[in-house]
Amino acid sequence: MFVDRAVIHVKAGDGGDGKVSFRREKYVPKGGPDGGDGGDGGDVIAVGDPGRNTLLDFRHRRDWAVPPAQGGRGKNQYGSDSPDLEILLPPGTLIFDDATGAQIADIRAGDRVVIAKGGRGGLGNDRFKSSTNQAPRQASPGVPGESRTLRLELKLIADVGLVGMPNAGKSTLLASVTRATPKIADYPFTTLSPQLGIAELDAERRIVVADLPGLIEGAAQGAGLGHEFLRHVERTRVLVHVIEVSPTDGSSPAENYETIRREIGAYSAALAEKPEIIALSKTDLLGGEREIEAAVARLRRDLKLGSREEVFPISAAVHSGLRPLLEACWAILGGSNAQAAEAAASGS
Numbered sequence: 001m002f003v004d005r006a007v008i009h010v011k012a013g014d015g016g017d018g019k020v021s022f023r024r025e026k027y028v029p030k031g032g033p034d035g036g037d038g039g040d041g042g043d044v045i046a047v048g049d050p051g052r053n054t055l056l057d058f059r060h061r062r063d064w065a066v067p068p069a070q071g072g073r074g075k076n077q078y079g080s081d082s083p084d085l086e087i088l089l090p091p092g093t094l095i096f097d098d099a100t101g102a103q104i105a106d107i108r109a110g111d112r113v114v115i116a117k118g119g120r121g122g123l124g125n126d127r128f129k130s131s132t133n134q135a136p137r138q139a140s141p142g143v144p145g146e147s148r149t150l151r152l153e154l155k156l157i158a159d160v161g162l163v164g165m166p167n168a169g170k171s172t173l174l175a176s177v178t179r180a181t182p183k184i185a186d187y188p189f190t191t192l193s194p195q196l197g198i199a200e201l202d203a204e205r206r207i208v209v210a211d212l213p214g215l216i217e218g219a220a221q222g223a224g225l226g227h228e229f230l231r232h233v234e235r236t237r238v239l240v241h242v243i244e245v246s247p248t249d250g251s252s253p254a255e256n257y258e259t260i261r262r263e264i265g266a267y268s269a270a271l272a273e274k275p276e277i278i279a280l281s282k283t284d285l286l287g288g289e290r291e292i293e294a295a296v297a298r299l300r301r302d303l304k305l306g307s308r309e310e311v312f313p314i315s316a317a318v319h320s321g322l323r324p325l326l327e328a329c330w331a332i333l334g335g336s337n338a339q340a341a342e343a344a345a346s347g348s
Contacts, residue, residue, distance in 0.1 A: 004154040006058035007098055010087070010116045011065040013041025015142025016079035018122035019072035022135070033136055035125040039069030039079035041118030041145040045086050048111040052090040053196060055154050066145060072124040079121060087115075090154055092235060098149040115150065119143035158196060158210035160329050161236030163264070165256045168242040169281035169316055171195070174211040176316040177326060199326055207329055210236060234268065238332050239276045240325070245283050245295050245313075253280065253295075254302035275332045277312065278305075279325055284315035 016038025023031025044066060064087055070079030089095075091109040096102065105113040120143045128136035162170040178197025195211040210233075233239070241260065243253045257278070265272040280299060283292045296311045305311070312328065314321035 004055060006055045006152045007062065007149065008058050008152065009063050009147070009149050010044045011063075011147045012044050012085075012116035012118040012145030013066035013082035014068040014144045015039070015041045015119035015121040016069040016071040017141045018124040018127070018139035019074060020125045020137055020139045021074035023075075032134065033125040033129050034074055034076045035139055036072035036074070036077045036079065037124050037127070038071045038121030038142045039081040040121050041069045041142070042066040042082040042084040043114045043118045044116035044146075045084055046093075046095060046105060046107055046111070046113045046115045047086045047088050048091045048093075048107040048109045049088040050091060050109040052088060054090060055093070055152055057088075058152060066118060068145075069118075069121055069142065071142070072122070072139070076124070076126055081121075082118070084118075089152070092155045094153045094155065096151040096153070098151045104150070116146040116148060119145040155235045158208045158236045159333055160207055160209045160238045160240055161233045162209065162211050162240050162242055163233060163260060164242035164281075165244070165247075165260065167248070168244045168256070170211045170242050172316040173240075173242060173279070173281065173314070173322075174209055176319055177322055178209055201326055201330060205330055207326065207333065233264075234271055237274070238329055239264075239274050240279055240329065241276055242279050242281050243299070245280050246285055252302070253299050257299075257303060277325065277328050277332070278303075278310070279321075280311055280313045282315060282317070283313045284318045284320065 018038050019035035021033065021035040023034045025031055044064060064085060066085045067082050069082040072079050089107050091107060091111075093107040094103060095105040095107065095113075095115060097104055104115060105111070107113065122140040122142045125136045125139045128138050130136075162173060164170055174195060174197050177199040197209050197211075199207045199209050201207070241257065243257050245253060247253065247256060261272070278299075280296060283295070286292050286295060292313050296313055299305075299311055300309075310328065312321055312325045314325055316322065
């Protein structure tokens with residue numbers, strides 16, 4: 001089950017109390033102070049785990065607490081620290097303070113972020129001895145660990161996001177180019193939650209593809225699965241706009257394209273500016289190459305596309321046109337990687 005929101009309570013470990021103690025040795029009737037310090041409380045640490053892609057674990061467990069550290073003991077023995085508690089989160093998880101709404105972290109693969117700090121241990125009475133106070137009877141208590149309620153929100157991180165109307169063929173496309181097994185059927189909103197898969201062009205080139213819930217008109221205002229979709233597509237680097245060549249509802253491919261573009265633009269101008277590739281799907285339903293070429297030409301005319309803007313006719317059902325589509329995605333992704341590397345080099 002895909003779960004992308006959760007609210008949890010975290011409690012870091014309390015520091016152990018310092019000890020008030022005096023030496024009791026034979027023939028030493030008035031031994032000095034020997035109370036040890038308390039141990040330090042463990043932290044709660046959020047860890048980005050690439051092997052996870054859902055927040056399901058947090059639906060059934062809301063409380064995450066570190067046990068308190070041990071108090072100090074006599075003979076100047078320190079109390080043991082309590083261990084840190086690691087919370088494994090899928091990359092792309094945003095962590096917010098539920099009380100203030102402030103964002104605490106944006107977890108990426110391999111990140112380790114302290115989200116609740118453990119308390120320091122208290123001081124034993126040996127720490128308080130001095131030339132004027134040789135038998136101190138005071139010790140300090142341990143500091144309580146941080147306690148807070150957090151809101152977790154997962155936004156998928158993928159290279160390519162498949163966008164389009166319900167039943168445009170996104171799930172079939174994902175299943176054809178990856179090993180993912182999304183639910184596929186001929187009714188709206190078959191995909192109720194995002195699905196991820198990895199497309200392998202060769203041994204060195206891999207693309208993470210996300211099939212996202214279909215949009216409808218009014219999605220930017222929350223209609224249908226709109227906000228669920230748009231929140232996840234923000235993290236993708238390239239949009240593949242899948243358009244059904246012969247929509248069963250009587251609409252035109254161009255109308256469906258414009259509907260989706262309006263909703264994306266209404267939700268986020270930055271999202272609307274992402275690189276986009278147009279894929280005309282289900283072309284196996286047409287008569288042959290001549291009919292496919294005519295459909296592509298008609299869509300290009302209706303959308304007033306320039307000569308450099310390509311339309312990729314594809315059929316996921318018969319695996320037609322998929323390789324050129326993936327190569328076009330890789331060309332954009334490779335370019336953005338090169339630009340990022342160049343920017344990093346120039347800034348170092």
